[in-house]
Amino acid sequence: MTGDMDGQTRRVYWVLLFAPLVLLAALYLFPLSRVLWLSVTVPSPGFGNFEQLVSSSAIQRVLWTTLRICVLTTALALLIGYAVAYAALHLRGWRGEALLFFVLLSFWLSVLIRAFAWLTLLQSRGIVNTWLMGAGLIDQPLTLIRNEFGVVLGMVHYMIPYAALPLYANMKGIDPRLVPAARGLGAGPVHAFLKVYLPMSTPGLISAGILTFIFSLGFYVTPALLGGGRTIMISEYIAVQINDTLNWGVGSMLATTLLLSIFAILAAMSLFVDLRRVFGVR
């Protein structure tokens, strides 16, 4: 491509390439390297902060909670996203498009608004509990927030589009005659799905899974609001370390750990799948 350019065009080309790179380096890479630096220098040089990963039970509890919630969220978002994507593709006429529209619609709502909406619905004197008690189904309000249930609910709700859209793109590429072909050869509907449709949609499940899981790891607003300080995930813990206890060393250590874990996951996944394809570069 560059071979056809004259000198003038080529200079413009390089400027356009470098300007955003310089901006990224200044505003993103520099602060990030500062965080990495802090994690091994504050309060004293060395890996003292990282030792807390194995020694501090509070940190371990936060890590374990984060992992559990993220796995659960990813699994549920994939399950629901799969159903949504499948339905959007197979519903006849306008119904599929309408479904897809509502999935996209939730993209436009801020995560904060959605968390507050869930609070209104789920708090002890919220709509759900009031209705259930009014109907005589329960005597005491159910604890629907300030616990993992609320956090997972809010996160799954947020993640469904991120799971559904890669799956939809993947399923769109599956020849719609494959399942009928399997049925014609003698496979029942369940068998045809398991042996033909599911393997064909596995690449979509993997991309959607990576996207959802990595996204969930860094979730802050939803767990902070719906967890109500009781269910604490790593992002909230980091924020507390830095904003409240001014424990910059531990905060930046955890941020570094989060970053490295994501790289590790991506590296591990790249052994099995083509990541460039997962992220749509190819």
Place this chain on the structure above:
Amino acid sequence: MSESIRLDHLTKRYGGHLATDDVSLEIPAGRFVTLLGPSGSGKTTLLMMIAGFVRPTTGRIVVSGRDITDDPPERREFGMVFQGYALFPHLTVAENLAFPLKLRKMPRARIEQEVRRMLDTVHLPQLGGRYPRELSGGQQQRVALARALIFNPKVLLLDESLSALDKNLRAGLQEELRDLHARLGTTFVFVTHDQEEALSMSDEIVIVNHGRIVQSGAPRALYDRPRTRFVADFLGRANFVEGIVTASAGTAISYEAGGIPLRQAGPSDGPPVRPGDAILVGLRPEKLRLARDEPGGATNRTPAEIALVTFEGADHHVRLTTPLGPMQAVVPSDAAGPQPTRGDKVWLSWDADASVVLHDDR
């Protein structure tokens, strides 16, 4: 092993649209039957109902005396070759072929043996380990055929199976398909919009239009004695002469078109005609004779001027303007004398029994 199929007043309605309109058809066991029609004629819907992928709105499907209308496709034991082949991309050729056998709980050693035998049958003995995307179109077609036949289905259904292939490959596969049919004796139901394919392959052709069967019969009979303008036009090339009857005696009809007296003889399925009636006569281009001078003694003749000549190898296809309207003729390209040329003034003639009376369904 092969079975007969009877369609009994089948109707399929999509909203207000009738995709299949009260179709009854008998497909005898072991026959090669082609459903032929233009796109949107409802031939594929018909096939999908036989296969079990589309439920008829009303009517029954009976296979060798057993009503299968409510059976799901996996219980029908029909092999099907889809348009675009529908090979499983995540499985190798051998695994594709093994798929229906595994479902039938065949022991592994038997499966391997059957797969190898079937790959030999379709002339692809070396390709079991390949994935479908690594095969050419013709090879994929053969694999799809092998997969549909490997479990000894009662009936083989083929949906526009050869349409995507280039011409030479298609001719080769047509012969293979006929050869396979002759060897296996399975009932074949083939859907196509390609009239040449239908003519060359089938024992019987069923012509479908607007969701109905227009006419059915052996290829030769359909070609020689079409009943309607649609059939004559769709199956091969045809000239149409619209005239007014001047006299009729039994099957011999005298009529007049463009001021020229013409005669038509031969069997007719239509109602008897009386003088003064409008008549539509169909005439195959190869039945027309082309001459420089007025042919004396010919029953039917008209002056004509050549408008266009197309060289087609063995023949010339000639378009002419005549007092009867535009006509087309096919003349052998190795005929003696000067070649037909645009602008030539010539004479067309034909025998009284070369034409057929058609019902005008336009």
